[in-house]
Amino acid sequence: MSSLQMIQEQFPQEILSTHSFRGDDTVIIKPENLRVIAQFLKETPDLDFNFLMDVTAVDYLQAGKKPRFEVVYHFYSLKGNHRLRVKVPVEEKTPEVDTLSDFWPSANWYEREIWDMFGIKFKGHPNLKRILMYEEFKGHPLRKDYPFDKRQPLVGPE
Amino acid sequence: MTTETRSMLLNVGPSHPAMHGVIRMIVELEGERIKGADVEIGYLHRAFEKMCETVMYAQCFPYTDRLNYVSPLINNVGFALAVEKLLGIDIPERAKYIRVIMSEISRVTDHLTCVGATAMELGAMTVFLYMIKARELLWELVEEITGARLTISYVRIGGVKADLTEGFQERAAKKIAETRKVLIETDDLLTRNRIFFDRMKGTGNISAQDAIAYGITGPFLRSTGVAYDVRKANPYLVYDRLDFEVPTGTTGDNLDRYFVRMEEMEQSLRIIEQCFEQIPPGEIQAELSAHVIPAAEMVDKAKMGQTERLLEEQVDLDPTLQGGTKKYHKDINAPERKVVLPPKEETYSNIESLMNHFKLVMYGHGIKPPVGEVYFPVEGANGELGFYIVSDGTDLPCRVRVHPPCFPIMAALPKCLIGDMMADVIPTFGSVNMIAGELDR
Numbered sequence: 001m002s003s004l005q006m007i008q009e010q011f012p013q014e015i016l017s018t019h020s021f022r023g024d025d026t027v028i029i030k031p032e033n034l035r036v037i038a039q040f041l042k043e044t045p046d047l048d049f050n051f052l053m054d055v056t057a058v059d060y061l062q063a064g065k066k067p068r069f070e071v072v073y074h075f076y077s078l079k080g081n082h083r084l085r086v087k088v089p090v091e092e093k094t095p096e097v098d099t100l101s102d103f104w105p106s107a108n109w110y111e112r113e114i115w116d117m118f119g120i121k122f123k124g125h126p127n128l129k130r131i132l133m134y135e136e137f138k139g140h141p142l143r144k145d146y147p148f149d150k151r152q153p154l155v156g157p158e
Numbered sequence: 159m160t161t162e163t164r165s166m167l168l169n170v171g172p173s174h175p176a177m178h179g180v181i182r183m184i185v186e187l188e189g190e191r192i193k194g195a196d197v198e199i200g201y202l203h204r205a206f207e208k209m210c211e212t213v214m215y216a217q218c219f220p221y222t223d224r225l226n227y228v229s230p231l232i233n234n235v236g237f238a239l240a241v242e243k244l245l246g247i248d249i250p251e252r253a254k255y256i257r258v259i260m261s262e263i264s265r266v267t268d269h270l271t272c273v274g275a276t277a278m279e280l281g282a283m284t285v286f287l288y289m290i291k292a293r294e295l296l297w298e299l300v301e302e303i304t305g306a307r308l309t310i311s312y313v314r315i316g317g318v319k320a321d322l323t324e325g326f327q328e329r330a331a332k333k334i335a336e337t338r339k340v341l342i343e344t345d346d347l348l349t350r351n352r353i354f355f356d357r358m359k360g361t362g363n364i365s366a367q368d369a370i371a372y373g374i375t376g377p378f379l380r381s382t383g384v385a386y387d388v389r390k391a392n393p394y395l396v397y398d399r400l401d402f403e404v405p406t407g408t409t410g411d412n413l414d415r416y417f418v419r420m421e422e423m424e425q426s427l428r429i430i431e432q433c434f435e436q437i438p439p440g441e442i443q444a445e446l447s448a449h450v451i452p453a454a455e456m457v458d459k460a461k462m463g464q465t466e467r468l469l470e471e472q473v474d475l476d477p478t479l480q481g482g483t484k485k486y487h488k489d490i491n492a493p494e495r496k497v498v499l500p501p502k503e504e505t506y507s508n509i510e511s512l513m514n515h516f517k518l519v520m521y522g523h524g525i526k527p528p529v530g531e532v533y534f535p536v537e538g539a540n541g542e543l544g545f546y547i548v549s550d551g552t553d554l555p556c557r558v559r560v561h562p563p564c565f566p567i568m569a570a571l572p573k574c575l576i577g578d579m580m581a582d583v584i585p586t587f588g589s590v591n592m593i594a595g596e597l598d599r
Contacts, residue, residue, distance in 0.1 A: 021530045022243050050370050054533075054544060054561040063550045072546065074533055074561070078370065078384070081391050085533065106373030109569040117207075132200035132598055141208055148208050 003047050003077075003084050011037060016089070026085040028070075034088055035098045041075055041084070042103055049075035049084065052100065055110035057090075057118045061144035068092040069120060073100070090120055099125040117142035165193055168580070172201050176279055176584050179594030181568075183583070190579045195572040199597055206599040210558035214524040215241050218558060219311045225560060225596040227308055228271050229264035229539045231300070233560075233596075234313035239394060240534035240545035241315050244527040245497060253317045253490045254395045255437040259330075260312065261536075262426040262433075263300060266337065267293045268539030268591070269377075269419045269426075276416070276588030277348055280357050285347050292340035295333040302326065315525060316498040317491030327434050334427050341423060348416070358413035362574040362586030365410060372570040376541025376563050377418045378590065382410035388537040400432050415589040456506045468507040497525050524553030538563050540591055562596040 004018055004025045014033040019026050029037055041049040054074040061068055069090035076083050088097055099122040101108040111122040112131040119140035122128055130137065136155040139146050166187045171177040180201035186194035206225065210218045222233040235257050242249065274289030297307050302323055304312040312319050348354045364374075366382040379386055387404045389397040405421035407414025459468060491498045499518055504511035517523045527549040535544040541563030548557040567590050574586050 022246065022532050024531070024533055026531075051373055053373055053535075053542065054546065054559070056546060056557075056559040058548050058557045060550075060556075063556060072559075074544070074546070078386055083533075085531075104373065105368075105371045106566050106569065109565065130200075132203045134200070141205065144211075148205070148212050 003080075003082055006044070006047060007037070007040070007084075010040060024085055025083065026087060028087045028089065031088050031090065031097055034086075035100070035103075037086070038073075038100050038103055041086075046080070047077060048079050049077045051076040051078060052104035052106045052110075053083075055100075055107055055114065057114045057120055057142075059118060059142065059144045069095060069118060071097050071114065071120060095120040096123055097121075098123050101125055116140070119143065163188065170583060172198075176587065178275060178588075179592055179597070181592065181594060181597075183571075183587075185575070185580065185583065187580060190581070192575050192578055192580060192583070195575045197568055197571050199568060199594075202594040202598040204599065206560065207558055210555055212554065214521065214553050215527070215555060216315055216518070216525060218555070219313065220309065222560075223309045223311055225562070225599065226268070226538060226540070226543075226593045227595045228593060229261075229268040230308060230310050231260045231264040231304075231312060232536060232538050232543060234310065235261050235395075236534065236536040236538070236543050236545050238313045238315055239536060240532055240547050241525075241527065243532045243534050244530060244547055244549055245315070245494075245525070246528075247316060247494050247497060249317050250490060251396075251438050252321075255433045256318050256322060256490065257313065258395050258397065258400070259322075259430050259433045259437075260300070260303065260318075262429045263296050265426045265539050266423045267296050267300075269423045270296075270337075270340075272539075272588070272591035273344065273416060273419050276412075276585060277344075277354065279584050279588050280354055282348065282351070282354060285344055288340050288343055288347075292337045295336055299326075299330055299333055302329070314491065314498065316494050321490050330430065330434070334430060337427065338424075341420065345420065355413065357582070357585050358411070358416055358589075360409075360411050360413075361578050361582040362412045362415075362589060363410055364570065364574050368570065368573060369410065372573070373566040374541065374570060375566075376538065377415055377422060378541065378567050380404065381407035381414035381418045383408050388535050388542050392535060394534075394536060396433075396436070399436065400429050402426075402429050402432075412585045412589045453502070453506065456503070460507045465507055522553060526551060526553050535561070538596075540564055540567070540593065540596075543596075560596070560599060562599065564590070564592050564597040568592060568597060 007027055008015060008018065014030055014037065016028045016030060041047050052073065053076045056072050058070045058072060059068065067089045071088045071090055073086040090097055097120060099107065099111055101111060109131060111125055112128060114120050115122065115128050116130040116133050117140055137152060168185045168187055170183040170185055172180045172182040182198040184196040185192055206221055209221055218237060219234055222237045223230040225233045270289045270293045274286040278286035300310065301307050303320060304310040364382060366384050369379045369382050375386060383406050385404045385406045390404055402425045405418050407418050456468065495514055500511040500514050505515045518525065529549055529551040531548040533544055533546045535542045543563055544561035546559040547555055550556040571590060575583060
């Protein structure tokens, strides 16, 4: 049984949709179930997703998709050599998702980067501050409504 | 009498000779022992992901050159493979082999830089010079094929820019032999060197569990004994047909990472040699039987409508446009008109190809992958280099995300440092092989 089927069987209600475009197994889940499903992915022996390879987000403002944001997790299992993408839709009004940094320490910096670049908050994150930009930076540069040539005021010591 | 102990905060970087690249570490010291460490990154952020959203797919290649600037070819290959997966196209065999050859040359140059720089920081200046000499030899090979040393932009969606040059294989064989000599010399100078050994052994430790939990891949993970290599786990291009080993360490310290890198270089050289044996022909022969005319003359003729028998003429092209020449274009580029630019002779001499050319290079036209998303991992020099691309069906990517292999390693760096001495920061940071270009993007 593929990992996609296993998750579908375990969480029939919590999953919004699935697809395997170009062979990449993907599940789109409801945001409130993220931690339950993540724990299932990590702790089920047949799945055993011990790597959280990548966490990122996508802004669908121009594509007109609702809700506007999606947080994308890429999991990898060393033992089973399989991959899974989990996507969590995030509302523009309340851009907030649960953190996974206690399950996978790798999520810590990735979530900081998403906060920095997209302004999506992670509930329960131990140290949610900007990582690539500086604290005085205004706005979140990877949002589609942030112009790529926008200038920021110079900051420096008083 | 009681003595009071207080810990001291020490800033290392952002501009420090041992911090190759700009990065700041705030180290908390108790005497000389490290009690805590905080890593601050972002000093080289150039908005790679944002800029990729503003240009067409093919125009992203120059940006990818500047990710890991010690092995730019692997970035090129990774991005091209991700877009090809999105488009669902396959590329000719010869192009696959060329990509593997160029990736492996880059991997060797990357490891040479890393080991050489680490050794230099521990006082072994000679080793650094020897290894940079070997890197220079390999970069000459890269230069010969791509026309550039660092900002190569060599790979194209659907193939590569230029075929291997004539006699490349012999020259490469000579340089591989010289690189091997340097590796033996390095081994003689370092492996049983008391200073090097003592400073590398037992410092910068990380366990396999921690490395996996932090999402670390590449030589750093393999030094802990986990044999994860994308080339073996999810073979891409022709790696499944090549015989190579994945070296692993046992303890996950700096010395193991040195051994892993040294062995990986040898394996990469083996891969290059096997590729030369297996690569399907399509070699460039200097047989120009037809009449050779300058490119400008051909354009003039076409403009005046003298297109009769124009395609039979050989055009004298600038060497940087070699890959566009018709003769071997089909060997190194996919037969996809929607993706691959037509050969230059055809662009110059018939209207269909000219339109084809413009359809691919004009904003609003360009390559338009179907709506969807893909993630494609390749084995970069530092670990899994993944490109996640989201397409909304237009000619501009909706999102280009690169998973930089340095990033999780830097996140785990405090873990490696705590408990070590201040002086151990240097070998540990050296063996991370942090490349700020890909870390900060």
